[in-house]
Amino acid sequence: MSLTTKSGKLVPTLFYGTAWKKAATISLVALALRSGFRAVDTACQRTQYREDLVGEGIAQASIPREDLFIQTKFALPSDQDPNFIPYDVNAPLEDQVRQSFAQSLQNLRTDYLDSVLLRSPARTVEETVTIINVLNEFKKKAQVRHLGISNIYSLSLVQQICFQLPPSTIQIIQNRFYLEMGYDVRLRKYCKDNGIMYQAFGTVVGNQNVLRSKTVKRVGERIRASEVVVFYRFCIQEGITVLCSPDKEEHMKEDLLVATEEQFALKHNEMIGIRTVLND
Numbered sequence: 608m609s610l611t612t613k614s615g616k617l618v619p620t621l622f623y624g625t626a627w628k629k630a631a632t633i634s635l636v637a638l639a640l641r642s643g644f645r646a647v648d649t650a651c652q653r654t655q656y657r658e659d660l661v662g663e664g665i666a667q668a669s670i671p672r673e674d675l676f677i678q679t680k681f682a683l684p685s686d687q688d689p690n691f692i693p694y695d696v697n698a699p700l701e702d703q704v705r706q707s708f709a710q711s712l713q714n715l716r717t718d719y720l721d722s723v724l725l726r727s728p729a730r731t732v733e734e735t736v737t738i739i740n741v742l743n744e745f746k747k748k749a750q751v752r753h754l755g756i757s758n759i760y761s762l763s764l765v766q767q768i769c770f771q772l773p774p775s776t777i778q779i780i781q782n783r784f785y786l787e788m789g790y791d792v793r794l795r796k797y798c799k800d801n802g803i804m805y806q807a808f809g810t811v812v813g814n815q816n817v818l819r820s821k822t823v824k825r826v827g828e829r830i831r832a833s834e835v836v837v838f839y840r841f842c843i844q845e846g847i848t849v850l851c852s853p854d855k856e857e858h859m860k861e862d863l864l865v866a867t868e869e870q871f872a873l874k875h876n877e878m879i880g881i882r883t884v885l886n887d
């Protein structure tokens with residue numbers, strides 16, 4: 608199962624997330640790709656990611672570049688480890704973005720990126736738009752194919768930013784998918800109406816109550832899959848791209864199998880049942 612973006616690119620609906628992998632990043636990324644993952648999410652930010660080790664893991668897996676969807680992020684100084692900032696913090700904001708982009712290309716051993724996100728909005732709409740406009744320069748040069756923003760939960764803010772950018776500039780919104788933010792119902796509708804891909808992370812950690820529900824357990828028994836994978840499948844059928852980060856080969860293969868094969872599709876009443884659990 609995959610999505611087709613406005614650029615015509617087929618994008619897998621399941622991404623391998625690389626946050627907090629530390630020294631195990633190389634082996635886990637290589638294993639994930641060899642197990643069948645074709646989309647990888649990372650960031651040029653040492654607080655949570657080792658983008659350089661992601662690049663090594665991709666190299667070791669030896670998957671043709673054109674078969675991969677590599678996504679990274681630009682992170683502001685406030686989101687960075689002060690000992691490992693990948694750009695000159697005293698440089699103008701535009702140059703910080705350019706330096707970070709160049710570092711990402713080097714770390715990931717590629718001459719183009721499928722997606723670059725702003726890891727979180729800047730202090731003002733104007734600064735956020737400035738960052739996206741710089742990244743859009745690379746898109747015009749075919750060095751990046753999709754642009755987006757992560758950790759942006761206000762629909763109003765998304766609308767303000769998109770209003771100040773050329774149409775269809777923002778193509779991806781990536782957020783934590785959990786009850787406290789109302790599962791971004793209104794924002795997801797806006798994304799759907801405007802051809803924006805909605806990506807979810809934290810689907811396991813933030814939804815333990817859902818995974819423990821009788822509804823999800825019953826579905827898992829029917830399709831013979833874990834509650835975690837049932838929830839991934841639910842999200843995908845809702846039109847959500849899911850970031851997951853299993854650390855064992857058997858879990859990687861189960862995630863991919865259930866997420867992509869139509870024989871594991873949830874029934875209409877099961878989808879309604881899980882939506883009801885989300886709203887409880």
